Amino acid sequence: MPVIPCTTTPAPTPALVTTVTPPTAQPGPRALAAGSPSPAGETARTTRRQLLVGGAATLGAVALSSSWAPAALADTASRSGRVVAPFTLGVASGEPRHNGVVLWTRLAPDPLAENGLGGMPDRRTEVEWQVSRDENFGRITSSGIIETGPRGAHAVHVEVQGLRPGTPYYYRFRHGTEISPVGRTKTTPAPGARADRxxxxxxxxxxYTHGHYTAQAHLAQEDLDLVVFLGDYIYETGEAGSAGRPHLPAREVQTLADxxxxxxxxxxxxxxxxAHAAFPWAVVFDDHELENNWADGTPYGGEPSEGFLQRRADALKAYYEHMPLRRSQxxxxxxxxxxxxxxFGDLVDxxxxxxxxxxxxxxxxxERGDPSRTLLGADQKRWLLDGLSSSRARWNVLAQQVFFSQRDFADGAAxxxxxxxxxNYQVERDxxxxxxxxxxxPVVLTGDVHAGYVCDVKADxxxxxxxxxxxxxxxxxxxxxxxGAEQNPGDAVQLSENPHIRFINRRRGYVRNVVTPTEWTADYRTVDYVSTPGAPLKDRARFVIGDGVPGVRPQA
Structure with missing residues (x-):
């Protein structure tokens, strides 16, 4: 199997990134052999469900040497004396393009080590990666070796190029004799190419402290081309919560290690x-990746300071280290x-x-009507408006964090x-x-408010x-x-004061969307509880947007 040594960036780079094309070099001595025997002399085979949802004990044609039951992931070597594979944080992909994608993992045999280095030694090390059209890795499409080290918390970002448009691929990593779980990803259609779905x-x-990740497990079972995550991937608080899942460290996080x-x-x-292993993700942060309701260089209700900027730098560095993002991020x-x-082809921007x-x-x-106030900043706003005006896609999506439509919480004239x-940035919003x-x-996607809404965006x-x-x-x-609940008592006021708000629901879950040239179908999929595991998934509501007809049509 051919292997290409990956190019790496100089030492000052806090996380290592490489861009590669399909391999043409001769096999190297450390290559993972396609279809090779496992350490036990057996050839392992798995179903796609076992690979992508179970997270499992086997990987392609090579058996893993450690159990990967979720409950055991934090049972690290330093606590139990067990030998734990370094891929305790799983694998992920993201930022799909028509010819490539970002692959991510992080080496962390002791993921909760207090120094934030995941139990890895203070030196650089190599990680091998493979991409294949075949979940059993019978034929390798692209592969390589990348170095990583303590400056980037031993995170790995591989920018793979030379892939085929609109095509699913499987990927995995190896460090020493340990092999990661398999992930599945998919490239986008070629720019301007016809896309029907x-x-x-x-x-x-x-x-983490508010509930179990039941909805994420359900999400992994979907048939999707992409997951868009709109922020609050972590919470910075030190609370213990009510679901038996206290935060670590048991305090509000402040430093890079935290x-x-x-x-x-x-x-x-x-x-x-x-859910990460099943699909490519596109991620953006909101506030809790750093601190609640922060704004630029200012903590909420506080003053700008060098201390806050250092905290912001640490938070964003850790965010990058744990997300499948490109070097440009x-x-x-x-x-x-x-x-x-x-x-996504000619269908969606x-x-x-x-x-x-x-x-x-x-x-x-x-003061909210001050025309000088900005949420986006001048450069981002210009980029957005230019991109919208030049778009030739049938559907234009704003994937962003905070509530866009007007929302008046007061009853009556107040x-x-x-x-x-x-x-709070009324003129720029308008x-x-x-x-x-x-x-x-145009369709605006929003997170932040812990509730499902559907709004007609009005000219006034x-x-x-x-x-x-x-x-x-x-x-x-x-x-x-x-x-959560179906609705809160105050939701009746919101609905009466804001007739453009068509729907409110406060159960937990996600929104699944299927977009075609003629319509957009949004399914609000929820679970009734997250305080304990095992809640079934329910379709709470369905809305359809027709091509050329702004606004939604509720469906039975």
């Missing part, structure tokens, strides 16, 4: 690992270029926004708006809304009779807020 889910807000441990704790969950100190665009790094601080309702949503009105089939939110120019789909949380 795009299936994806979006989700957000997965507090953030690394917190990310690792979340990634030890088997349901989350299965590699942080430089406290700054990380996260807004970007994914294209996904504009991923960053509503944290460039925003003005939150103000009172009396008004009350959230200071952490687009309502200008983006006006730009959406000029493009084909204060005039219910004005034209509907776009649709906003707001996803509930995976777990944050605990079990």
């Amino acid at each position: 795009f299936a994806f889910a979006f989700a957000s807000c997965q507090s 953030y690394r441990v917190r990310h690792a704790q979340y990634k030890t969950d088997g349901g989350l690992q299965a 590699l942080p430089a100190g406290p700054d990380m270029h996260l807004y970007r665009r994914l294209t 996904v504009h991923l926004l960053d509503t944290r790094q460039y925003r003005d601080v939150q103000v009172t309702d009396s 008004t009350l708006f959230s200071d952490d949503a687009w309502d 200008s983006v809304r006006d730009a959406l009105a000029r493009v084909r089939n 939110f204060d005039d219910p009779g004005s034209a509907t120019v776009a649709t906003e789909l707001v996803g509930t949380s995976f777990t944050s807020g605990g079990d």
Whole structure:
């Protein structure tokens, strides 16, 4: 099997990235042999469900040497004396393009080690990777060896190129004699190519302490091309929670080591690992990856400081180390270029926004109409408006974090708006809304609020009779807020004061979407409880958006 040594970046780079093309070199001495015997002299075979959802004990044609039951993932060598494989945090892929994708893993035999280095030695080491069209790796499409080390917490980011458009692939990693679980990924259709179907889910807000990752395990069973995660991947708090899953470390995280441990704790969950291994993800952060409701260089309700900027730099570095992101997202100190665009043939353009790094601080309702206030910052806003105006896709998607449509919480003539949503940046919101009105089939995707909403985006939110120019789909949380409910008592006021809000539900789950040239179907899929494991998945509601017809049609 051919192996290509991967190019690596110089030492100052905090996480190593490599870009490769299909291999042409001769086999190297450390290559994983396709179809080779396991250490026990047996050839292992698994089903796709075992590979991608079970997280399992076998990998392609080579048997793993350790158990991968989710409950045992944090039972590390330092605590139990057992030998634990280094791939305790699973595998992931992301940022799909028509000719490539990012592959991710992190070596962490002791994932919760207090120094944040996952139990790895303080030296650089090699990791081998393979990509194949065949889940048993009978024929290798692309492969290579990459170095990683302590500066990047032994995380691995491989930018694979030279793949075929619109094609599923399988991938795996090896370190020494240990082999990772298998992941499945998929490239996008070629730019401008006809695409008849795009299936994806979006989700957000997965507090580890608030519940079990049942919805993530259900998500792994779907048939999708992509998962879009809209923020609050971790929570920075030190709370113990109510689901028997206390945070580690048991305090609010502040340092690079703290953030690394917190990310690792979340990634030890088997349901989350299965969802990552099943599909490529596109991720953006919101606030809790750093601190609640932060704005640019300012903590919520506080003042800018060098200490906060250092905390921001540490949080974003740890975030990058644990996500399948490209080198173009590699942080430089406290700054990380996260807004970007994914294209799926001629069908869908996904504009991923960053509503944290460039925003003005939150103000009172009396100041929200100031036309100088920005949520996006000048450069990102220009990038967005240019991208919308030049898009030739049938559907244009804003994948972003905070509530876009107007939402008045007060009954009667009084008004009350959230200071952490687009309502606090009213003039800029309205200008983006006006730009959406000029493009084909705009849909806004939102997280943050731990509830499912559906909104008609109005040409004038204060005039219910004005034209509907776009649709906003707001996803509930995976777990944050605990079990939730069908609705809260205050939701009746929201529905009466905001007639453009068509639906509210507060159970936990995600939104599955199937997009075709003629319509967009959104299924709100939820579980009734997350406080204990095992809740069945339910279809709570279905909405359809027709091509050229803004607004939703509820379906039975």
